[in-house]
Amino acid sequence: MQFPGPDMPQKTGLTRQRTRAAWMFLAPMLVVLAAVALYPLAQTIWFGFTDASLNDIDGAEWVGFRNYLEWLDYGNGEGEWLGLLADDRWWRAVWNTLKFAFVSVFFETAFGLVIALVLNAQFPGRAIVRTAVLVPWAIPTVVSAKLWGWMLHDQFGIINDMLMRLGLISAPVAWTATPDTAMAAVMMVDIWKTTPFMALLILAGLQMIPNDIYEAARLDGIGPVRVFRRVTLPLVLPALLVGVVFRALDALRVFDIVYVLTPNTDATRTMSLFARENLFDYDKFAYGSAASTLLFLIVAIITIGFIYATRMDLEGKEDR
Template sequence: MRSEARLGWLLVAPAVGVIALIAIFPLGWTVWESLHMHELRMPWLGKPFVGLDNYAEIAGDPRFWAALGHTAFFTVTSITLELVIGLFLALAMNRVFRGRGFVRAAILVPWAIPTVVAALLWRFMFESEGGIANAVLVDAKILSEPIVWFIETGTAWVPVILADVWKTTPFVALLLLAGLQNIDLSLYEAAAVDGANGWWQLRHITIPLLKPAILVTLIFRTLDGFRVFDLIYVLTGGGPGTSTEPVALYTFNALLQNLRFGYGSALSVVIFAITFGLAMLYVKGLGVRLGGEER
């Protein structure tokens, strides 16, 4: 038994070493950096150890809390829409019909487009009063006159959320489709024999058995949502003012514009702690393991 255990450790040692090199070591270094005052604008100060001072500054920084609120709003809104629309698309793609392969491939096209390209596309549609979005909405009588989307906080979020939902919903649908294909069709047949309608089957069969896929989707999309940067950087730059600035963009500004490496590292550690905590809450709240069994 000991020789088998030793062999097992030897076999996994390369993978453990790679994980330690590319994940654990950078995280540890970031934590260590966050405990120092490291400002490249004032190199003569050196790199003194300041303990938790950077974290105390974050706790009292209103711009950080505003950025955290923006990130939470973006994450909750986009994930909610993506789950609803993604479930509808997954249910549609799970049915047998002619051309299903082509439809599945076509739905994935937005996900394959680079985020910066997608952001530029949506900025082009919403940027000016004569843009495509204004023309369509005015013709449809939804708007009485064209508006400038990026000068008001409320309207600036519209293209940001739409761009993220348009690009990422295919990914969500793909994950949910994988979960749907693992559900035994005999369960639906038995429910139909007992007189259950489609809505009952969705609530009592489909969604409960999709919990593992939903869990994976929530974890992936929450991690993506809390580190969103490129989409908002290209679309709004965090504006107007800082009203659409997420924590990732705030961290970028602290690190690479203000050159506050200690403070920026502390922000990175806080983002990691928040996303890790949310992942654990999802696992506890949904009561499933990633392998699929109920707790």
């Protein structure tokens, strides 16, 4: 316990001075962030409660929750629910987004962990292998999507040619045009591109682990599997979770790779594509703004819940 003393006022004053200096350095960033993010977000939320259209944004009028949910009464006790929350296409987009995010992040984490463990080992040419692994991540997403679009083409694609030569398929498959395979194709391309990002973050965590721990485990005769479970995985878990959070944020907001590979397809339409279509293609600006608002809320709730649950779990492990 710290008792008041003659130095306490000086320390308090120094703390306040450092706090003011920190806010002064942060102020320009906060102003820019408010201008490019907070204001557009507030505008989007506002338009979701209006009847705005692309032709008359300035003349938008308040309509309440009509874009989200409204009961249309036909008389004689008959009617139907209208609005975003009653739209089957919206809920299909929500399900597609969640499925894409879960599967992609799961495999990217698993493959990234394996690649990071390999790159962390000592072997000749390790620097060249590390550089080669990062190439898919360095390629712009649109370029990667167009590249894989040609590779997955049903007539000219190299994927069908290889599979037919191996005897795995008997006829070409339209991977991105068939509803049964479109989502799998999109997830495969995303996993190929983003796994290096996860591997890089996990590799940074692995290199923070002291080698003395592994030397002690080797002298004690502990097997590699047990070392991984008891030493490597717990120590690299914070870096791994950071990667999962960042990838989950990107996956829940996925747009470009799906838009390039499979545009206007119910099997792969995500929340971002649904919002974009209503905003610009269908001239339902208010409806698209409502979809964008729900997208923001869903991503925020899932991300905050995941971070909170993970933090509680880690604290429980530390307490034990």
